[in-house]
């Protein structure tokens with residue numbers, strides 16, 4: 001695993017023990033010298049990375065460091081300033097859960113309907129009556145996300161943590177291979193946060209073998225559950241990709257977050 005300061009990072013988000021059955025079809029998304037930004041202006045240094053099935057990657061960085069920008073580019077919602085991001089096959093499906101604040105809090109829908117929307121596309125959207133098979137997927141997604149108790153509640157009346165459960169169910173209902181979640185545990189209490197991270201880890205490491213990418217501000221929680229970390233900092237020279245020790249002990253990371261997360265620099269309170 002390498003890390004890179006300055007303009008060219010070539011690192012692969014792989015090489016982990018639980019990727020025992022890894023083969024070429026595990027590769028879902030490839031970024032080559034990808035530079036993200038707005039209106040042709042780079043925000044972060046270039047990075048090359050590959051996202052495979054079974055990966056649980058956490059994107060970390062201070063407020064305004066470029067995490068959402070990176071996400072949007074990965075999803076094709078924002079064009080790269082330079083370089084490329086490509087799915088390895090047109091069959092690779094990705095799904096996105098925005099920050100809760102990005103959803104209209106006045107949306108007059110029940111949680112179950114919100115999840116059903118994950119099954120609809122194109123013209124279906126104008127005739128939103130799910131097929132029997134879609135209904136089964138929706139019910140199972142509600143169970144997997146722990147959202148069954150809130151399925152009939154209007155989305156706007158839910159607490160922040162309950163909203164995130166409904167959104168997680170929605171992502172599961174899309175049956176995507178690659179799931180990107182922007183701060184999925186932002187308004188959850190500590191127990192709910194841990195449960196959600198556990199569920200996401202199971203989606204990556206269990207039989208579904210999804211690739212899961214989360215933006216997380218809780219570094220300890222990310223360290224406990226994720227296997228890959230991408231540190232971004234629009235004001236610094238580095239973009240760092242690697243396992244926990246590689247990233248948390250990198251000088252650029254420690255410059256922003258201090259030494260507490262790096263076991264070799266913080267031997268008194270190792271992670």
Ligand SMILES: Nc1ncnc2c1ncn2[C@@H]1O[C@H](COP(=O)(O)OP(=O)(O)OP(=O)(O)O)[C@@H](O)[C@H]1O
Pocket residue numbers: 038043061062063064065066067068069070234
């Ligand atoms: N549409 C836009 N045009 C130009 N600049 C933008 C645009 N959207 C965001 N930015 C800027 O890009 C930078 C990175 O923003 P981004 O939303 O990616 O940060 P973030 O790491 O996700 O932040 P947070 O942790 O607060 O959610 C910020 O300086 C922001 O002001």
